[in-house]
Amino acid sequence: MFLNPWSLALSLCSLVVLLLGAIAGRTAVRVLRFWEPGSDSNRQIRLENEIWLSSTLVAYGLGFQIITLILFVLAADQFCQVIVGAMCATGALLANPFGMPALLIKLVGVFFYGFWILLHQLDIRSEHYPLVRIKYLALLLLLPLLVLDVTLQTLYIAGIKPDIITSCCAVVFGEDIGRTANLMTGYSQQGLLATFIGSIVVLGLLGGGLLQRWRSWLAKLYAAGWLWFFGLALVMITTVVSSYVYAMPFHKCPFCLLKPEYHYFGFALYGTLIAAAFCGTSPAFAGLVRGRKGLSAIVARYQRLALILSLLLLVIFSGLSFYHYLKYLISGGEG
């Protein structure tokens, strides 16, 4: 179903990002082949100019990808109105096998582009450009991810037929014993809640320990903890938090949170979660290049900043995710 403004906008944005990626990729190949830090040849000066272009292009690409990620979920929400049987974005995304993978790749992509920009920012802070080769190798590795993203998205849009019957989220995430479609059942709510709270406490302790004294193994543990917490939080939002926001026990959908009916609550929730997970995992990532020439002070400063930010965002995220739950416990529900 390409003849729809949402599909067109998504395809247009993807084409633009691909184009920007291709131009940046060309620079990457040239840098990998011809980069000579000590030289003052014409080619080297041109290349030093070009790395500005490629980093700007990737920064734009990241911004555009974040927009397409939001657009993709909103588009799925629109598509559900034309797919018979789908009641919200969940149904629309499950309408064919490419929907969920496309969403996941987009989400993963945001992290990877973010890491690349972090690498670039660290690199230009040092006079020697110590990370140029690594950076451009990484850029070339990012391009297949971008192509995969665009391919999955195109296959998804092409596969949407406005008359197929899909299960809506009430069935998919619902309690009743269904078939294979039960993605998110089988978790006990109380157990999940306890794990969630436990994880928050452990993350807080780890972060506190890191603030006291920086140890690289602890930073890695902290990053791993954030990866675990990111997955856990997504499950938690879907199965526990969402139905308290909707005030409907059987509506367990991670996407309807983004709608105006719920005051765009999802944007705040997912925005903090993604930013927090990025800040939480990136210190360990930056630690990988700490040993490079002229970078140790810069990396150390960034790591500390990211750590503090991740802890702050963790507090905000916990507050947001427990707000409706506590409100329900204290005031006994809506109104």
Added chain:
Amino acid sequence: MIPKNIEKQLNILDYALSSLWRRRLKSLSVLLVFAAVIFLLASFQMVTQALTAKAKQLLVHTPEITLQQMSAGRQEAIALTYSHQLAEIFGIRKVVPRIWGYYFDEVRLANYTIIGMDLSEIPGNALLDTTLLSGTMPEKAEQGKVVVGQSITKSLELGGRLTFSLFRPDLSLKSFEISGEFAPDTDILSHDLIVMNLADARDLFSIPTGLATDLCVYVTNPQEIETIAKKISAALPGVRVLTRPQIQKTYQVVFGWRSGFGSICLLAALAAFAILAWDKASGLSPEEKREIAILKVLGWETGDILAVRFWESVSVSGLACLVGITAAYIHVVYFAASLFRPVLMGWSVLRPELQLLPRLAAGDILLILAFTVIPYLAATVIPAWRNATVPADAALGG
């Protein structure tokens, strides 16, 4: 205290705005064309949104399931005896036969929509009277009483009279008396409508007793619509079963399709604009080159000049969006989207007056931004980089 980084960006934004102001003619021309492109796209989006919402709002009052007899792929009159078969299906509240047809008035060259139905049988019929400007709906026993839409009174040139006549198929006359008139705010449905009771409609169109054009099935619980529809189609194999959600989805697809088609047409305008933006951004005058060179000599980095260009693009697109979207809203709400209505509403000659009221959600605005701002930013980034990497010595004539 403002953090240093943000303060730097604020200063760069300040510089970008003053630089836009210094080149105000060039900036204004890009701004106006950009606003026009956004205006076109946003209008299209808003009309689609308003029409879809309107269709949804109107379809709430249609029967949950409509049954039509099909024969050789065409619709035929349906036998009333089917309703006895339907009575066995649990969950059906009421089955009401309806005659729905079009009457072509050869004298005035106009088409009227005729609905013949015993309105007292419809669940919730008390509400029907609220759609009337004056009078009452025809009772089942009252022969020859009709309720008409606004344009019918005008078209028939009735003046103060309440009676008029229409021809049966055998050209004998059947006379009617107007018992009420629909309110103007139901115009989109009732504008060319004549409502009468079933017997009168059957008489007017000479439809044999025991037949109707379709059967309206009212269902108590909306959750059961699909199940009951399946049961009906199993019980009556030759009958087409239309459910309300299906009709809603069809409308959505049609509006989405048309809006997508319109957007594709506008992509040409967008591409033209992107080329214009590219061109405007890359054509540097000697003064501009000198300006960049001086900045570089003063210690600005390539990244800072790129940031200036970025903030320029963002300011231009932000302002253009504001102008374009506001103009589109005015166009849709106060001028009823007169530029695009024919494309989106079909090609009928007699069309009702229509009040469109788009409700813009944040998602729609994001869609418009994705359509316009992203191509613009992408089109200006490479020229911006070329500007930023102008070698200082060459530009200063050294």
